[in-house]
Amino acid sequence: MTEPKYQDLLIINNDIALDSVGVPMGISDRASIAQDIKHMIRESGLLVELVGERQTDKWALNLSRLENLVESDTRIQPGTAKLTRLDKESVLVSAKTVEYQTIEFTL
Template sequence: MVEPQYQDLLIVGNDIALDAVGVPMGISDRPSIAQDIKHMIRESGLLVELVGERQADKWSLNLSRLENLVESDTRIQPGTAKITRVESETVLVSAKTVEYQHIEFTL
């Protein structure tokens, strides 16, 4: 079996996920990258700025900033990050990783 390149603890609901016996669960490689990107976006504060925002130009500007933020991660292929508004308070994040192809999640 190939040794994972990226490893992390699985975070669910802002807390470390535990298995049935209480041991922290881990994730590796592609899911680990997606989780790191998700946390980077949340910590940037750019999503908070969009809550209640009705001006399309401000939404567009912040989505572009978020795409640039995602692409700043060296594990993401430049020019592949795409962030789209799915619902009034939900955005879809997709990008291609250098080693593991496509990642996609919603925030």
């Protein structure tokens, strides 16, 4: 088995996830990239702007900005990021990584 290229601590509910004996849990490679992208999007503040926003053109503009942000990560293949509004409170993020397969998660 090969060594992971990307490693990180698993974050759940804004806190480090611990196993049954209290040791921090780790994630690697594809899961680590997905977690980094989630945090990058959250820290951008663009999602906060969408809360309560009713104008579809502003939603589309911010989703486009978020796609560009996702694609700014060098581990993501350019042109593959897609953000889709699922409902008033959910956005589906998908993108193809350079070294691994597709990542997909909901915000």
